[in-house]
Amino acid sequence: MHRNSTFSDSTVTQLKRYQWWQNRRFKLGISILVLVIAIITLSLILKFIVFAPEKSETTTTTTTTTTTSSSLTTEVYSTTTTTTITTTTITQQLVWHNTGNLTTTRYRHAASVLNDGKVLVTGGLGSQYQLSSTELYDPSTGKWTLTGRMLIERELHTASVLTNGKVLVVGGESSHGYITESELYNPSTGNWTVTDSTQYARAEHTATVLPNGKVLVTGGFYGDRHLDTAELYDPSTETWTNTSTMNIGREHHTATVLRDGRVLVAGGGKHPNEHTAELYDPVREIWTYTGNMTGGRERHTASALASGKVLVTGGTQDGPSNTAELYDPNTETWTAISSMKDGRFDHTASVLSNGKVLISGGYLSNSLNSVELYDPLTESWTTIASMNHLRSDHTASILSDGTILAAGGYDRGSMNTAELYKSL
Ligand SMILES: *[C@@H]1O[C@H](CO)[C@@H](O)[C@H](O)[C@H]1NC(C)=O
Ligand SMILES: *[C@@H]1O[C@H](CO)[C@@H](O)[C@H](O)[C@H]1NC(C)=O
Ligand SMILES: *[C@@H]1O[C@H](CO)[C@@H](O)[C@H](O)[C@H]1NC(C)=O
Ligand SMILES: *[C@@H]1O[C@H](CO)[C@@H](O)[C@H](O)[C@H]1NC(C)=O
Numbered sequence: 423m424h425r426n427s428t429f430s431d432s433t434v435t436q437l438k439r440y441q442w443w444q445n446r447r448f449k450l451g452i453s454i455l456v457l458v459i460a461i462i463t464l465s466l467i468l469k470f471i472v473f474a475p476e477k478s479e480t481t482t483t484t485t486t487t488t489t490t491s492s493s494l495t496t497e498v499y500s501t502t503t504t505t506t507i508t509t510t511t512i513t514q515q516l517v518w519h520n521t522g523n524l525t526t527t528r529y530r531h532a533a534s535v536l537n538d539g540k541v542l543v544t545g546g547l548g549s550q551y552q553l554s555s556t557e558l559y560d561p562s563t564g565k566w567t568l569t570g571r572m573l574i575e576r577e578l579h580t581a582s583v584l585t586n587g588k589v590l591v592v593g594g595e596s597s598h599g600y601i602t603e604s605e606l607y608n609p610s611t612g613n614w615t616v617t618d619s620t621q622y623a624r625a626e627h628t629a630t631v632l633p634n635g636k637v638l639v640t641g642g643f644y645g646d647r648h649l650d651t652a653e654l655y656d657p658s659t660e661t662w663t664n665t666s667t668m669n670i671g672r673e674h675h676t677a678t679v680l681r682d683g684r685v686l687v688a689g690g691g692k693h694p695n696e697h698t699a700e701l702y703d704p705v706r707e708i709w710t711y712t713g714n715m716t717g718g719r720e721r722h723t724a725s726a727l728a729s730g731k732v733l734v735t736g737g738t739q740d741g742p743s744n745t746a747e748l749y750d751p752n753t754e755t756w757t758a759i760s761s762m763k764d765g766r767f768d769h770t771a772s773v774l775s776n777g778k779v780l781i782s783g784g785y786l787s788n789s790l791n792s793v794e795l796y797d798p799l800t801e802s803w804t805t806i807a808s809m810n811h812l813r814s815d816h817t818a819s820i821l822s823d824g825t826i827l828a829a830g831g832y833d834r835g836s837m838n839t840a841e842l843y844k845s846l
Contacts, residue, residue, distance in 0.1 A: 518841045522565040527836035532581035533817035570613045580629035595625040628677035641672040676724035690720040713755045723771035738767040770818035785814035789833040
């Protein structure tokens with residue numbers, strides 16, 4: 423037996439023991455390595471999937487199973503390391519859900535999220551004529567109800583939520599022509615009152631609430647003219663004043679407030695100025711040209727990103743564009759980024775609370791139902807669930823819980839449907 427072994431037997435045993443130790447260290451090393459990999463995998467999974475700021479579009483199941491077994495027949499040594507990591511992110515496949523229908527079909531309307539979380543939709547083009555009706559969407563019931571009627575029917579107007587909670591409607595077009603009359607909606611009474619008129623009648627203009635609470639209105643269309651004039655509304659006096667004119671006339675352009683309070687106006691100029699952009703300084707009330715976009719566009723979107731940059735998407739010059747570009751306020755330059763899958767104009771862009779930008783619908787050769795999501799971290803696009811209905815010239819509002827409400831629009835006619843996408 424072992425105990426009474428000869429010298430040579432003992433040497434063999436020592437040799438065996440030595441090999442055993444060597445083997446054990448090797449096995450231990452492997453086990454530790456595997457454990458470390460498993461821990462890293464687990465922490466990555468936790469970081470990017472479980473604690474990710476948004477639910478992934480589809481159900482993600484990650485299973486890491488590590489099994490290390492050692493057993494030596496001649497020795498009393500046996501180790502079994504079993505690491506099983508099962509992470510299941512349970513999210514329903516994110517889709518668009520129909521919600522209540524608008525009381526009236528409409529496109530080229532405006533939508534405003536009120537302080538109480540309801541959405542006010544105003545005017546637009548109905549089945550034949552411009553509308554003066556306005557309606558409220560209540561997210562708690564999923565229903566639309568008519569509220570006060572505007573004094574003037576209008577399409578291609580703007581609606582801005584003021585710091586006092588009222589909604590200022592400006593300009594647009596009625597069957598009588600371009601409109602100078604502005605109106606104020608009081609959410610606590612549900613009534614509209616006429617406020618001061620703008621100096622210039624305009625449609626397809628922009629209206630931007632500045633950090634000081636005033637509303638800057640720029641450009642727009644008047645007959646066949648691209649307007650270069652800009653005006654300021656002061657909610658405390660409820661009056662309009664002229665501010666300096668832009669360098670060129672623009673319509674169907676965009677206006678975006680930058681972090682420093684300046685306003686970037688882009689596109690919408692007459693040939694060959696479709697690609698120009700300018701900055702408004704609200705303190706000195708002056709306009710200065712800034713870098714030109716890489717492409718000319720109108721009927722595009724512009725969104726201020728968390729980084730301070732501005733994302734511009736799509737639009738049209740000679741046809742629907744799928745291009746996108748970023749404006750950097752520090753260098754005052756534009757950089758083309760990867761293109762969307764679909765060319766589109768008269769679409770919407772919504773900046774989600776996770777920083778991504780959701781682009782919905784618009785017009786290519788028909789109205790579109792496709793939806794694309796821009797991720798600022800990777801500067802790339804992902805096509806996500808399509809809307810249930812084709813829509814262009816619709817509105818997309820971000821409700822207080824992050825849900826996107828797409829309402830109305832055009833698909834071979836004016837539409838009454840509305841749908842929701844739970845983005846977060
Ligand atoms: C909403 O309107 C559409 C027609 O645009 C109709 O097909 C649908 O049944 C309506 N939905 C409800 C709930 O009334
Ligand atoms: C809203 O306007 C209508 C019609 O002018 C009026 O009868 C009603 O009293 C107003 N509502 C409020 C709360 O002022
Ligand atoms: C605004 O400017 C226009 C000319 O651009 C002028 O006719 C008008 O009187 C000005 N209005 C005010 C209130 O200064
Ligand atoms: C921008 O484009 C215009 C032509 O529309 C040109 O005159 C101008 O020089 C360009 N600006 C820059 C900074 O390239």
